[in-house]
Amino acid sequence: MGKQKLRIGMVGYGFMGRTHSNAFTQAPKYFDLPREPELVAVCARNRERAEAFASNWGYQDVESDWQSLVARDDIDLIDIAAPNDMHHDIAIAAAQAGKMVMCEKPLGRTAAESAEMVAAVETAGVANMVWYNYRRIPAVTLAKQMIDRGDLGRIYHYRAKFLQDWTIATDLPQGGEGLWRLDVNVAGSGVTGDLLAHCIDTAMWLNGGIDSVTAMTETFVKERAHSLTGKVEPVGIDDACAFLARFDNGSLATFESTRYARGHKALYTLEINGEHGSLAWDLHDLHRLDYFDHRVEGETRGWRSIHITDGEHPYMDSWWVPGLSIGYAESFVHQAADFIRGLEGEAAAPTFADAHRTDLVTDAVLKSGRTGQWEPASDS
Template identity: 45%
Template sequence: MADAPARLGVGMVGYSFMGAAHSQAWRTAPHFFDLPLRPEMTAVVGRDHERVTAAAARLGWDSAETDWRRLLERDDVDLVDVCTPGDTHAEIAVAALDAGKHVLCEKPLANSVAEAEQMVEAAERAAARGVRAMVGFTYRRVPAIQLARKLVADGRIGQVRHVRAQYLQDWLSDPTAPLTWRMDKDKAGSGALGDIGAHIVDLTQFITGEQIVAVTGMLETFVTERPVATASSGLSATGGEETGPVTVDDAASFLARMSGGGLGVFEATRFAQGRKNAIRIEINGSQGSLAFDFEDMNVLHHYDAEEPGETAGFRRIVVTEADHHAYVAAWWPPGHGLGYEHAFTHQVVDLVGAIAAGHDPAPSFRDGLRVQRVLDAVERSAAQGTWLDV
């Protein structure tokens, strides 16, 4: 009988939306994939003892802590998963790496280029000691996105000439929606630009294999004051209640130049009425095009410009074939689609595999820094009203 895989103790900081998604992934991955290490959900961290204890029970963690520094002291924690607001990413990740813990950090990597550079330096110091770091751009791990990357790399659409990328949400369209940390620049770094725009920047660079090298952007805050949540109700009353300033962008748009000479048009907004989580990417090349929409996430559309005009057109590819498409062999029969949560599971699979193999996982902290530099250039460009190199 083969020996059981070695244990990988996981400690997670934060247990809200992203914490729940990451918890589901850590729980699920060992049951569907043959992992070289055995993840154990050792501890979850939150500031409120009662709430984090309840979250540990609900999400499947063995214990709860109220100080993330305790994870660095615990011998049963090998990896720290950072699911907190951006203003804490650098401090937690750098300390964890220096303490010899592997790190998975949510995106965007940091709130500034300077913080991201510090994190890259820590990751590279740690890598020399066999300690690994990865940033959580999970949409890379949607099978249709993996196929898009392969088709571009294989030359199926030729030279990239145009990229159109959108991330559209509407959850802030209501001006009475309460103020949260995501609308506080000190905590979030930026608004739609960093929260969701970071994803389409990363996806574009991942799929095309190119870098965004210059940008000119616009940022807009449509609702500048919002009700402050109260401790008793979680929401403030309407009419005459206390409000607080929104200090981030509600929407971001920018033009870009790609390293291969192509042009890009990017849009990120939390004010697109009716769009809940629409990620749309179209890439036009010299020999064809690709189009993806997360609202139909198991499908990739491909146009081959070499086909005769009589039958030419976009072909709808259902990306669920176990013999050809990334990750899907572990799940369901062809045509039985995957959902939002599966990409987080694939993230765990890839990270655990990289740790066991002794190589740096992707996307690396340096990949996260590249995205951070684009976000920074867009923000500075919007303030200056000019093109800026990244």
């Protein structure tokens, strides 16, 4: 009501187009924001579907190519929810046009791509952010607060996994809608860029920089029909990847991701062990944070399951009453809210620069998978 508008142009109408649109729609209803998001236009090649999407979410207009979207004067922010191979060009063009840019993860297909994207937004001086949404699951945010205030003390161990099982069927094609994640040219990599990137972003946020890694990658199904060409073609992505890492703070880590772990749909798990205590979380029960506090009386020590639904938990005073949980989509709502709040104060993370550091790690992981050597995981 009288607030300045934040006029949004969206690229993409898939799964992520939906989560972002929901985020911008819901954020102002639950959080007090300095600007009012306005869904101006959505862009996608399939005009019919773009129009249906626009109608559903309340976008006022539709564009058929992203260049037109970026060129519009009535848009402040370009939000990129398109496949990975489009991130680089759109982000740079948007920055050069003076737009704020939000981008789905991973930022680039390679660290070289994302380095150029970072340069573009920094040169343009535009607000920017990458949608590593799991930082804003309230349980994960609480973990960050607890670690930062020293509840765990010195950190010894970090471990993370992201397990799925949706590509076990050998007759699943690669490429095409919903399946571009299997096409290495579009996706850049397999589980490493898609899933481990999430694990790495959270890990470096919680536990600092990663020094070096040694990795193992595997492609279980070597050939798949390509839905665009109709031919059986080699599969270029990694179906599974595990790596060992040493953090700058001296702690040790294991990371693993696969799409061949039967029974797990989106099982992102993390655990961190410190001298005073430990924390564990998983995405399948995202509303809980497990905490072991060694400093309480010995005989009553135990892993405690914190039900993250109280008003004193991060973000939760904006939602319901104690005991009543929120879901996955709300992490995007929190991120949209934080981005908008950051426009008037300290910029919200992760920025493009933060996400580039994640790309440096995924590059090192993929390289180590080829060389069998320990590889440095930063460019410093």
